[in-house]
Amino acid sequence: MNETRSTPTPNHRAASQRPAEVSRRDFLGEITMGALGVAGLGGAALTYQYFSPNVLFEPSTNFRAGNPDLYPVNSVTFLQEQQVYIVRTSGGFYAVSAVCTHLGCVTQWKPEANIIACPCHGSKFEPNGKKIEGPAPRPLPHFSVTLTADGELLVDKLQVIKADQVLNV
């Protein structure tokens, strides 16, 4: 055995081009560390997946808001569970988020002052979501409102639309 080990292996390349010799111990050590690193990254990814729930017991982002006749013309109606205002003007319907764009508190409709106000840090908005004063950085977003086949309002909170889009009924 010793004899075969000491026999020089056939060398097709010049010595200068040959990569540095790696001992078997170092090679196995590097393989092991690499495998552990891959396993560690995989473990981190699996842990992240584990902590991201797949099923949420939260109010649906897509909901029916009832018959349009429920809402008088020139009214703002707060839907508590969905945290949305259904606003009806003479021009039609739109849905405005009730969640303050500052830090996520739920705002309140103040009919006597004709504003939407946030109780946490005092942001104020017009009924169409336009910001009157901060600290909120952005206006309240508008959600898509459509009519279902049986004539009910359907709000989709995942579809943010432009503030000038109004549903005529």
Next chain:
Amino acid sequence: MATSFHTAIESLRATRVWKSIFRRGPAITNRTRSVAVFGNLFLHWLPVKVLEKSLRTRAAYYLGSLSFLLFLLLVITGVLLMFYYHPAAPNAYRDMKDLRFVVSNGVFLRNMHRIAAHLMVLLVFCHMFHVFYRGGYKPPHEFNWVIGVVLLLLTLFLSYTGYLLPWDQLAFWAVTVGTNIVSAMPVIGSKVRFVALGGNIVGENALLRFYVLHVVILPLLAFLFIGVHFWRVQKDGGLTVRSKDDDGKN
């Protein structure tokens, strides 16, 4: 009297049980005193000798020890509160109300936990300011200063996770606002918020997550870092920050 006490101790030391626990003779010489300290899990990180000037302390030197005592008090009262608390909605709020109005001495324990928590945040900050103005972040104490900053963060996280557990309006909106601040982080903000809450809103998942962090993960981390902190105080040469213009004349 003294001799009978002495003989009682001596006969206790002669018992097999005592010898199996301590495996050494009485600590009467410098060597046996050192062996007593080295051979004890709870004392082995203490130095065998302490500089006299590091024992001459002002009241402000006790801020760290008081923080630690409050931490122990919070662990004890917190474990007792756990016997009546369910981390679920709507039980959590009812259990908190029960602790205040129904459970014998519940209001005492709850308030002790609550007020001790507020005091601990205050004292930890006082301790940090005291160490800072004494120059306690300078060599050889740099590493222990960093450990201290970790402990400050752990104190704040413990305080914040405990804030949600009463499950009242204050808790709900405080955590809503706080986690929205987290989501302002660039790129990963909303993901971090989603994982921290276990959802998009502060719900039962969030309550359970904060509970586990509050009663298991953060206290264990705190114990670990407190251990390193105390050990490094001794290894860095005691409490006194030695400098030319303040040679232990406290």
